[in-house]
Amino acid sequence: MLVRIEFYKIGMVKFISHLDTIRLFSRAMKRAQIPILWSEGYNPHMKMSIAVPLSLGVESESETMDFEIEEDFPWETIPERLNAALPEGLKVTQVAVDFDKESVFSRVRSSDYEMFFPYELSPPYEELEKYVEEFKEKKEVLVERKRKKGKKKIVVTEDIRGKVISLDMERRETGIVLMARLSAGADNNLRPDRLLQGIFSHSDLDLDLDLVQIRRKRSFDKDGQEIRL
Secondary structure (H helix, E strand, O other): OEEEEEEEEOOHHHHOOHHHHHHHHHHHHHHOOOOEOEOOOOOOOEOEEEOOOOOOOEEEEEEEEEEEEOOOOOHHHHHHHHHHHOOOOEEEEEEEOOOOOOOHHHHOOEEEEEEEEEHHHOOOHHHHHHHHHHHHHOOOOEEEEEEEEOOEEEEEEEEOHHHEEEEEEEEOOOEEEEEEEEEOOOOOOOOHHHHHHHHHOOOOOOOOHHHOEEEEEEEEOOOOOEOOO
């Protein structure tokens, strides 16, 4: 039986990597006595996958995971069982077995992010806004990133401007929020930290981008429909 769960990842668990999150769920499945199925072959593994991996240090309000379990298991009990075995900050919010069986990963085309700048750590709104508006007016924004080529890591340059679908700012009670919809998926993905790099890396602002709090809000398919269970 194929099962899909929705969960959030908020707080200190944002510093757990994608692979460690998979391992954490694997251990939770065992503790919760959920009979998940395993792949066959020389390197068997639990049949589970998360839709779009989160970057280290990024929170999310809505993540999706698919996995297979034995047919006669009471799937309705999965949220309660898993939540009792998961650490604080990781919580299953929904479960379903009757859904579109197309892989969630293959459906995702864009994601909404919020990037929060606390007032005490941030330059004034007008100074941030200046660079955001300059970014929006550009036709090309080049950002360097590292990628693997065989056993080596090389530096490549990519133009990220076309991967930014929308970009806005607003003041909130405790800080400034940059809101962006970015291309996502296997072939055209843009991480929010690379967006921040593209906007601010050449600025003269006293701004530590590592202190910006990033949260993924939701993801969308090719028709702009929010992807849920």
